[in-house]
Amino acid sequence: MESVGEVLARLGGWTTRAELVGATSRRAVEAALERGEIQRIALGIYALPDLPADEVAVLAYDGVLSHVSAAKALALPLLVTPQKPHVVVPPKRHPRPGPPAVLHWADTTSEERRNRITSLPRTVLDCCRILPFPEALAVADAALATGRLSQDELVAATAAMRGHGCLNARRAAAASTCLSDSFLESMLRALLISAGIDGFEPQVLVTHGTFRARVDLGHRKAQLALEAEGFEFHGSRSDFAADCQRYDELVAAGWLVLRFTYEQVLGDPAWVVATVRAALARRLAG
Secondary structure, eight states, rough: OOOOHHHHHTTTSSEHHHHHHHHHHHHHHHHHTTSSSSSEEEETTOOOTTTTHHHHHHHTTEEEHHHHHHHHHHHHOOSSSSSEEEEOOOOOOOOOOSSSSSSOOOOOOOHHHHHOOOOOHHHHHHHHHHSSHHHHHHHHHHHTTTTTSOOHHHHHHHHTTSSSTTTHHHHHHOOSOOOOHHHHHHHHHHHHTTTOOOOOOEEEEEEEETEEEEEEETTTTEEEEEEESSSSSSSSOOOOOHHHHHHHHHTTTTTTEEEHHHHHHHHHHHHHHHHHHHHHHHHOOO
């Protein structure tokens, strides 16, 4: 006969008491609980001790994973990993004891309840309600890049929103694009938008003879390129040489290239904005 832990592992890490007792015995379940081999996470619900916190919270509150927790599960980029799971529960549900979590009272669809996670569009909207504009834009950009959501659909959905955060969500939807290549690029573009600096487009193609390259953000008229440099580094001499050649080709094509690191974009946004503004003014002045 399978042990209690083996039954739970076979069933995906959790199950009801009735099913667990049926597959083993009442005595075996109680003994496993006393030894700490399993945990009771809600009335009639048992799980393995190493079940992820998000899943435990969803089961304990009989809700749906949402907001930034759903974004994390859907592989959308976040600046800060949520410390507590975010869970949506029915509007009329009374508070109940359970593990640490951020609860939101709202309606969900039957599909969301079945999957125990909010849909991609709903997740983006929820994140845009609670995140600062740059982070909201990064989430929206990444969602559009999946090809499972269009900007028109996102804009239409935000137009129907009411209540807290709806203006921020509409702003993020209007500025969103499927072309952004990274979280940092979206954050850099958000800085420019917030500062009222216009004219920069994502992933602009620059050509010079046989040379072709895309820059993260490009201002065609000023021929000014902004590159968002993440944590990656050149692991070989050939990588470093290729990067230098790309930079030289952009300069030879008449472009000025400004490169901003993660620490600069997030840690010194005022300097980034001032640098871009000064360089743009000089380029446009001729």
